[in-house]
Amino acid sequence: MPERIVVPFGPQHPVLPEPIHLDLVLEDETVVDVVPSIGYIHRGLEKLVTKREYPEFVHVAERICGICSFMHGMAYVQGIEAIMDVEVPDRARYLRTIWAECSRLHSHLLWLGLFADAMGFENLFMRSWQLRESVLDVLEDTTGGRVIQGTCKVGGVRRDIKGEKLSDIQKTLPEFEQQCRDLTDVFLNDESVKYRLGGLGVIGKSEAYDLGAAGPTLRGSGVDWDARCLGYAAYADLDFKPVSHPAGDCYARCAVRLGELFTSIDLINQAVEKMPEGPIDVKVTGAPDGEYFCRVEQPRGEVVHYLKGDGTKHLTRARVRTPTLANIPPLVKMLPGCQLADVPVIVLSIDPCISCTER
Amino acid sequence: MAFLKRSPWLLHYDASSCNGCDIEVLACLTPLYDVERFGIINTGNPKHADILVITGGINELNRDVVENIYEQMPEPKVVVAVGVCAASGGVFRECYNIVGGVDKVIPVDVYVPGCAARPESIIDGIVTALGILEEKRSRMANLTAEKEVARREAEAGS
Amino acid sequence: MTAKEQTIIEIPVTDLLERTRKLHGDGYRLVQIGCTGLAESYEINYSFDKEYRFQNLRITVAPGEEVPSISGIYWGAFVYENEMHDLFGIPVTGMNIDFQGAMIRTGEKHPFSVTRKGEGPCRNA
Numbered sequence: 322m323p324e325r326i327v328v329p330f331g332p333q334h335p336v337l338p339e340p341i342h343l344d345l346v347l348e349d350e351t352v353v354d355v356v357p358s359i360g361y362i363h364r365g366l367e368k369l370v371t372k373r374e375y376p377e378f379v380h381v382a383e384r385i386c387g388i389c390s391f392m393h394g395m396a397y398v399q400g401i402e403a404i405m406d407v408e409v410p411d412r413a414r415y416l417r418t419i420w421a422e423c424s425r426l427h428s429h430l431l432w433l434g435l436f437a438d439a440m441g442f443e444n445l446f447m448r449s450w451q452l453r454e455s456v457l458d459v460l461e462d463t464t465g466g467r468v469i470q471g472t473c474k475v476g477g478v479r480r481d482i483k484g485e486k487l488s489d490i491q492k493t494l495p496e497f498e499q500q501c502r503d504l505t506d507v508f509l510n511d512e513s514v515k516y517r518l519g520g521l522g523v524i525g526k527s528e529a530y531d532l533g534a535a536g537p538t539l540r541g542s543g544v545d546w547d548a549r550c551l552g553y554a555a556y557a558d559l560d561f562k563p564v565s566h567p568a569g570d571c572y573a574r575c576a577v578r579l580g581e582l583f584t585s586i587d588l589i590n591q592a593v594e595k596m597p598e599g600p601i602d603v604k605v606t607g608a609p610d611g612e613y614f615c616r617v618e619q620p621r622g623e624v625v626h627y628l629k630g631d632g633t634k635h636l637t638r639a640r641v642r643t644p645t646l647a648n649i650p651p652l653v654k655m656l657p658g659c660q661l662a663d664v665p666v667i668v669l670s671i672d673p674c675i676s677c678t679e680r
Numbered sequence: 681m682a683f684l685k686r687s688p689w690l691l692h693y694d695a696s697s698c699n700g701c702d703i704e705v706l707a708c709l710t711p712l713y714d715v716e717r718f719g720i721i722n723t724g725n726p727k728h729a730d731i732l733v734i735t736g737g738i739n740e741l742n743r744d745v746v747e748n749i750y751e752q753m754p755e756p757k758v759v760v761a762v763g764v765c766a767a768s769g770g771v772f773r774e775c776y777n778i779v780g781g782v783d784k785v786i787p788v789d790v791y792v793p794g795c796a797a798r799p800e801s802i803i804d805g806i807v808t809a810l811g812i813l814e815e816k817r818s819r820m821a822n823l824t825a826e827k828e829v830a831r832r833e834a835e836a837g838s
Numbered sequence: 839m840t841a842k843e844q845t846i847i848e849i850p851v852t853d854l855l856e857r858t859r860k861l862h863g864d865g866y867r868l869v870q871i872g873c874t875g876l877a878e879s880y881e882i883n884y885s886f887d888k889e890y891r892f893q894n895l896r897i898t899v900a901p902g903e904e905v906p907s908i909s910g911i912y913w914g915a916f917v918y919e920n921e922m923h924d925l926f927g928i929p930v931t932g933m934n935i936d937f938q939g940a941m942i943r944t945g946e947k948h949p950f951s952v953t954r955k956g957e958g959p960c961r962n963a
Contacts, residue, residue: 363943533867533914627870650914
């Protein structure tokens with residue numbers, strides 16, 4: 322039997338923009354065991370609810386993560402609205418949907434770029450990020466922020482997108498969709514990409530489900546579970562199907578995210594078409610008394626915001642279970658058996674967002 | 681940018697930021713902003729780096745990592761703190777695990793404002809840092825020259 | 839907001855493993871385990887989902903009381919249980935992967951513990 326050695330991976334590793342640490346137990350080049358350890362960016366922000374009043378905590382919630390920022394803000398305010406029984410105006414629900422889908426687009430394009438970088442396809446990395454800039458332009462134009470939008474508030478949204486701008490956004494979609502198709506073609510049909518990703522980091526359908534995987538990691542194993550089907554924001558009025566892929570390998574997870582680009586484009590289109598007129602917010606008075614688990618589908622999977630209030634301005638507890646935390650057990654099961662050189666690609670295939678995970 | 685004589689390499693470390701500034705630092709390297717055309721390269725090795733770009737307010741665990749990276753970088757070196765978290769801790773300044781600002785741990789030369797900092801301001805911050813780097817370099821060169829003169833005089837005297 | 843109901847069932851700690859095993863047998867997926875510090879005790883929510891039906895089991899434990907690990911039933915539960923241990927100081931017994939307090943390392947031990955002494959864990963900056 323070959324000798325076992327432990328190779329530390331991270332926290333400062335060229336492939337990861339964020340610090341995570343893995344101890345990889347190797348036999349020659351093959352990984353046999355993995356021990357993750359986190360905490361390099363733990364801030365302890367859940368404790369801030371005792372310092373910030375509940376409407377102010379939205380700003381902190383948005384900064385749980387700079388990539389899925391809008392979704393965190395949205396999940397938090399939806400939780401508060403559910404506890405306080407606030408009926409959000411329709412227009413606000415639709416606007417939230419548009420921004421949420423724009424965030425998903427930019428997050429997926431960001432991931433595709435990083436993923437291409439991890440497998441050494443520099444050109445594709447640059448191309449994905451170039452495409453991502455056009456989504457950021459829309460976000461900046463409509464909210465004022467590129468990555469942190471700050472438009473969600475308890476009771477609605479802070480800004481409206483006026484009619485003309487809405488149709489401008491819609492007009493840019495066909496070209497954007499075509500560019501996404503070109504990108505998809507490379508990711509899914511390029512021989513070297515296929516060779517690199519196919520059969521790598523496989524996790525079966527029942528195993529992924531049993532391990533509590535979330536988002537594209539779950540759907541990449543053939544389970545078509547998507548929290549958007551719960552019908553929050555405007556999703557109940559819009560028509561869409563969760564994207565899934567049966568293979569359960571890195572290629573499948575990549576294909577799911579590429580498929581979701583088009584779902585998002587379609588959802589934005591539908592939301593613009595159906596956009597109702599009316600106010601964008603309602604006045605909210607009082608303080609939350611009660612508890613609620615708010616589940617929202619983020620780019621990385623289902624996020625759970627558990628909020629509990631006791632009738633004062635400060636919540637008793639805000640607990641965020643982020644998708645990456647749920648995807649760590651599947652990752653630990655995926656790695657054994659792979660080659661050391663494939664570790665970065667497999668780690669990236671769950672789209673790890675460490676600042677979400679550690680909060 | 682005509683004055684840019686050298687090709688500075690930078691090292692980016694995420695010291696408990698929310699990711700917002702990190703992706704903007706990365707965005708500087710991609711086609712729209714493309715700082716690589718100026719010869720600025722993002723490296724992963726502290727010993728290759730001239731500029732340390734730090735995001736986030738430093739937490740108890742990565743404090744040592746930041747100190748360590750800073751120590752490993754060769755002189756002259758400059759530190760750019762990107763975003764309000766790196767300047768003061770930002771929204772997280774009251775969190776129990778946050779030290780609150782990069783300057784509590786290592787000396788900072790340039791502060792880039794913003795939450796998240798925009799790529800334009802990050803590039804601006806790095807350009808400012810280049811000026812400081814040049815100053816430090818010439819000061820070091822002068823110091824070496826003075827030492828050399830003193831050594832020769834001492835030799836001549838003895 | 840969301841159309842589907844959320845149920846919370848309060849159970850004694852001794853029933854935890856049995857109820858969890860039953861949910862596992864019924865095809866539920868573990869969504870999360872989350873802990874809330876109350877005045878003198880901890881409330882732990884175990885959330886499960888099956889086809890968008892959201893079920894929670896809730897146990898209430900006193901500081902220092904041991905909680906059995908459900909990682910024997912749901913392998914992936916270890917991340918939440920280690921987190922519960924590291925942040926709240928709740929002793930969890932029988933975890934499949936026990937980090938011994940090293941998964942989330944904080945400057946201060948068990949920052950969310952209800953028995954911690956001194957001023958609040960957030961500083962007045």
